[in-house]
Amino acid sequence: MLMSAHAAAARFEIARRACLDVDGNPVGPLPQFAQDVELLRRMYRMMVLARTFDAKAVNLQRTGKLGTYPSCLGQEATHVGVGAAMDPCDVLFTVYREIGTKFWRGVDLYRVLLYWGGDERGTLYDRSPQDFPFCIPIGSQMPQAAGAALAMQIRGERRCALAFVGDGGTSQGAFYEALNFAGARALPLVCVIVNNRWAISVPVERQTAAQTLAQKAIAAGIPALQVDGNDVLIVRDVVGEALDRARAGGGPTVIEALTYRIADHTTSDDATRYRSSAQVQAAWACEPIARMQRFLLARGLWDSRAEQELKRDCSEQVEAAVRQYLATPKQSTDAMFDYLLAEAPAALQIQRDQARRYAAQRG
Numbered sequence: 001m002l003m004s005a006h007a008a009a010a011r012f013e014i015a016r017r018a019c020l021d022v023d024g025n026p027v028g029p030l031p032q033f034a035q036d037v038e039l040l041r042r043m044y045r046m047m048v049l050a051r052t053f054d055a056k057a058v059n060l061q062r063t064g065k066l067g068t069y070p071s072c073l074g075q076e077a078t079h080v081g082v083g084a085a086m087d088p089c090d091v092l093f094t095v096y097r098e099i100g101t102k103f104w105r106g107v108d109l110y111r112v113l114l115y116w117g118g119d120e121r122g123t124l125y126d127r128s129p130q131d132f133p134f135c136i137p138i139g140s141q142m143p144q145a146a147g148a149a150l151a152m153q154i155r156g157e158r159r160c161a162l163a164f165v166g167d168g169g170t171s172q173g174a175f176y177e178a179l180n181f182a183g184a185r186a187l188p189l190v191c192v193i194v195n196n197r198w199a200i201s202v203p204v205e206r207q208t209a210a211q212t213l214a215q216k217a218i219a220a221g222i223p224a225l226q227v228d229g230n231d232v233l234i235v236r237d238v239v240g241e242a243l244d245r246a247r248a249g250g251g252p253t254v255i256e257a258l259t260y261r262i263a264d265h266t267t268s269d270d271a272t273r274y275r276s277s278a279q280v281q282a283a284w285a286c287e288p289i290a291r292m293q294r295f296l297l298a299r300g301l302w303d304s305r306a307e308q309e310l311k312r313d314c315s316e317q318v319e320a321a322v323r324q325y326l327a328t329p330k331q332s333t334d335a336m337f338d339y340l341l342a343e344a345p346a347a348l349q350i351q352r353d354q355a356r357r358y359a360a361q362r363g
Contacts, residue, residue, distance in 0.1 A: 168199025
């Protein structure tokens, strides 16, 4: 009887890394940048600013002063850690929650309010004009990011494209297509999967049979790992390593950041219909801001006075942005047509005139 030989064609492993436990205690050696006290404080400040802005944005929506808004509550460490790792010349592709990354890269708070108020002038990023606006269609930012990375490679530029994608986005064809292309061409692309455990009301375990989302990169020949997304230090460290590797010609990396969407999916959602309060309470016990605060306090790098000053400063920044947003005159309806074509065809001119009449009737 002939016996077939069995041998492994290939073996893979997904590493998981962390710097801090849930109480803010180091779980191993800290990265070199952790010696930069001002950087640590700045990351903490930005996380608090993002949460302060987030709470205000939800309140504005509830009072009819803002459109549907997606809260980032509980995910601030991943967003800020990524922003802190990027170079100013890199190009950012977000989904729709990553305000902490945008704020770190210099996007004005009031611009984000404009955007969620339905005004596309909110996508004018004065300090990082190369960054792309929020992407609402799930996963569609991934091919765009791969294309930008290809352009950087062709031009011989030492810069990277960084793309966020949610756990639900990894179930989209665009995600796999972008990764396959990036792996085949060794593109300078870093993909950060924000695994907040929910694609609207669908939990991760019902989206995929994969043990991790990071392992979805294996088929594309891309190195991948998983990190504690509520640990801003490890996010900053790992993303920084991946960006450095890409700039040196080492190709793409996929990083899965484990976090939790504490709030509803958006202000039009009611998460109590599909998840228990016990799950949310457990997430609060691991949330990132308290963890980073405990880390700073334990090292004498923060105190109650600094905390009070920070909260006051964040409140003042947010309220100033709100005043600027509410005082911004509304755009003319012509803005919907001005930037489509160099010369508007007759049909579009008719639509523009109809929009003008409708706007005039509404005062």
